[in-house]
Amino acid sequence: MSVEDESRDFERFARPHAAAALRLARTLVRNEADAQDVLQDSFLRAFRHFRGFSGDSPRAWLLSIVRNVSFTLWRKRERNEPGEPEPTLEAEPDPAPSAEAQLLEASDAAQVHAALDRLPGLHREVLVLREMEECSYREIADILGVPIGTVMSRLSRARAQLIKELVGDPRSKN
Amino acid sequence: MNPFDEHPHGALHAYLDGELSLEGSLEVEGHLASCSSCRRELETFRALRRLLQSAKSDAPEAESALMRVTRSVRARRRRTFAFGGAVALAAAALVAVVVVPRSGAIVQEVATAHARALDTGRSVELASSDPAAIERWLSTRLPESVPPTAGGDGFALRGARVDSLEGRPVATVVYQVRSHLVDVFAWRSAEKDMEPRPTVAGRWTVCRWSHRGVAYWMVSDAGTEDLKALAALIKEQRT
Numbered sequence: 001m002s003v004e005d006e007s008r009d010f011e012r013f014a015r016p017h018a019a020a021a022l023r024l025a026r027t028l029v030r031n032e033a034d035a036q037d038v039l040q041d042s043f044l045r046a047f048r049h050f051r052g053f054s055g056d057s058p059r060a061w062l063l064s065i066v067r068n069v070s071f072t073l074w075r076k077r078e079r080n081e082p083g084e085p086e087p088t089l090e091a092e093p094d095p096a097p098s099a100e101a102q103l104l105e106a107s108d109a110a111q112v113h114a115a116l117d118r119l120p121g122l123h124r125e126v127l128v129l130r131e132m133e134e135c136s137y138r139e140i141a142d143i144l145g146v147p148i149g150t151v152m153s154r155l156s157r158a159r160a161q162l163i164k165e166l167v168g169d170p171r172s173k174n
Numbered sequence: 175m176n177p178f179d180e181h182p183h184g185a186l187h188a189y190l191d192g193e194l195s196l197e198g199s200l201e202v203e204g205h206l207a208s209c210s211s212c213r214r215e216l217e218t219f220r221a222l223r224r225l226l227q228s229a230k231s232d233a234p235e236a237e238s239a240l241m242r243v244t245r246s247v248r249a250r251r252r253r254t255f256a257f258g259g260a261v262a263l264a265a266a267a268l269v270a271v272v273v274v275p276r277s278g279a280i281v282q283e284v285a286t287a288h289a290r291a292l293d294t295g296r297s298v299e300l301a302s303s304d305p306a307a308i309e310r311w312l313s314t315r316l317p318e319s320v321p322p323t324a325g326g327d328g329f330a331l332r333g334a335r336v337d338s339l340e341g342r343p344v345a346t347v348v349y350q351v352r353s354h355l356v357d358v359f360a361w362r363s364a365e366k367d368m369e370p371r372p373t374v375a376g377r378w379t380v381c382r383w384s385h386r387g388v389a390y391w392m393v394s395d396a397g398t399e400d401l402k403a404l405a406a407l408i409k410e411q412r413t
Contacts, residue, residue: 003247003248004248007244007247007248008244010244011240011241011244014240015237015240018233018236018237018239018240019232019233019234019236019237020233021236022233022235022236022239023230023231023233026231026233036235036239039236039239040239040242040243043239043240043243043244044243047243047244047247100214100218100221101214101217101218101220101221102221104218104221104222104225105221105224105225107225108229109228109229112225112226112228112229113229127226128226130191131222131223131226131227132226132227132229132230136193137188137191137193152184152187152188153184155187155191156183156184156187159187159219159222162222163218163222166222166225
């Protein structure tokens with residue numbers, strides 16, 4: 001196959017997931033220039049290997065590459081900082097008063113992004129993949145390389161924590 | 175009977191996410207019907223979902239980034255073609271009068287050139303892993319040259335030098351695989367395509383082949399499989 005055909009095939013393969021790839025990169029590296037670098041590097045890597053791709057979900061495959069590239073960048077940039085530890089099991093959230101839903105309704109996008117930024121990366125990414133990209137548990141498990149049970153427990157902790165950040169923060173209440 | 179003695183915290187998430195079987199969903203719904211605390215919790219999670227979806231950013235730049243990558247891949251290939259095409263035309267007249275060298279004599283020359291380069295520690299006159307830089311360097315020294323192939327698959331591009339074979343200057347591009355250096359001599363030729371069949375000649379493995387108007391000689395102390403792999407890489411990058 002010529003490079004011409006191959007690159008067109010790759011465009012068709014990757015284009016539907018390009019925006020999701022950039023959003024995940026932004027979630028993981030938190031700085032636009034780095035996110036763009038991660039994206040470009042991920043596309044290049046994906047291009048080199050997509051002929052060998054044989055899985056079910058091109059999106060999960062592409063996003064797992066974005067995640068690996070992001071982590072490589074982290075290790076390079078933040079060698080001195082300890083990596084984000086796997087969050088320890090927290091107490092189950094209290095039953096939510098209905099007021100919480102109303103407080104959430106009153107939050108805006110800037111508050112959501114600020115609250116997301118305060119979460120550990122492992123919580124941030126699982127929320128973005130599930131709630132924004134609407135990935136299935138199976139896809140998330142493939143992207144993160146963890147069992148589905150871990151996806152479920154991480155997601156429930158991440159939701160509880162984000163709610164706490166949004167509702168518990170006095171700045172988000174007005 | 176309500177299957178949940180306690181609140182179905184985990185299942186509530188799976189229910190919200192549409193990950194439960196029909197049976198599981200019915201069980202959760204049965205519990206929700208009688209538990210206001212879980213209904214409130216579900217309501218809160220749904221509000222969180224709406225909020226996150228409304229905060230989902232557009233990323234139109236992502237598609238442009240994809241196009242930049244694929245365009246650059248194509249452009250790199252087109253440059254190689256354009257250059258090769260021009261040289262091939264210019265060389266056509268020359269090739270017509272160049273007698274295709276007999277392998278017996280040239281194999282000796284090829285091996286000697288390789289050995290001399292190794293013995294004198296002058297494997298490359300230009301050390302570079304950049305095919306474009308090597309191409310520029312060669313184009314100023316030779317009337318015709320073949321754009322070198324970037325490395326890959328364990329072969330690192332090390333650089334180039336100019337050798338003399340059959341009394342003509344030829345481009346020699348040097349690759350390294352593990353600890354072995356491989357010299358690749360290449361010139362424009364009218365001979366028809368010939369598959370690489372490496373043979374061992376004394377200290378050296380040598381391999382002659384032709385592909386799309388370029389004749390190649392390769393010599394190395396690497397094995398025959400290595401030379402086949404490098405020939406395949408060069409072919410692949412030219413197609």
